[in-house]
């Protein structure tokens with residue numbers, strides 16, 4: 001299957017659910033194939049890698065899905081339409097001030113560490129409500145959704161994490177007002193997106209399912 005065929009097949013299968021075509025390590029020719037086949041959102045993990053590729057990518061929505069270091073925030077705000085991987089108040093504050101400097105309102109998702117794994121980035125399940133309260137004060141940041149990466153387990157074992165994430169999503173949506181406008185739930189990757197959708201994902205992030213196995 002080609003990138004084009006994979007993209008078309010997945011888009012058809014997803015229906016209303018949004019696709020993020022995950023393009024880390026993928027060259028711009030193959031990224032363009034996916035966009036030509038109908039992908040409208042691409043997801044990159046690293047600011048610098050995307051910076052080197054972005055001039056050769058046709059118009060589309062650009063999402064950052066990897067951990068963001070404070071010293072890369074300025075460039076990330078210049079490059080990305082949505083930063084899905086906001087995982088601390090500190091990085092949210094830095095995004096706010098960099099966005100203000102260039103007169104931008106930066107759309108973000110908040111990353112939830114749904115398995116509360118010590119080695120993983122994201123707000124803990126007991127921290128996310130307070131994080132949203134704190135971010136209400138940051139006027140150049142608009143919270144449009146939540147994102148999670150469950151523990152690395154089989155799709156069926158991931159199901160309870162997706163289900164819990166959906167419950168948190170529904171609860172956090174009740175905070176929607178002003179700059180808090182939570183609408184998207186970004187969860188599910190190539191191996192487990194079907195389960196994620198069954199549990200309420202509105203957006204999935206698929207890399208190898210479109211481009212094949214990555215060679216790092």
Ligand SMILES: *Cc1c(COP(=O)(O)O)cnc(C)c1O
Pocket residue numbers: 022024045065066149189190191205206207208209
């Ligand atoms: C790489 C990556 C994906 C896509 O992973 P695949 O298994 O290749 O679909 C999704 N989300 C994040 C945050 C990633 O880093």
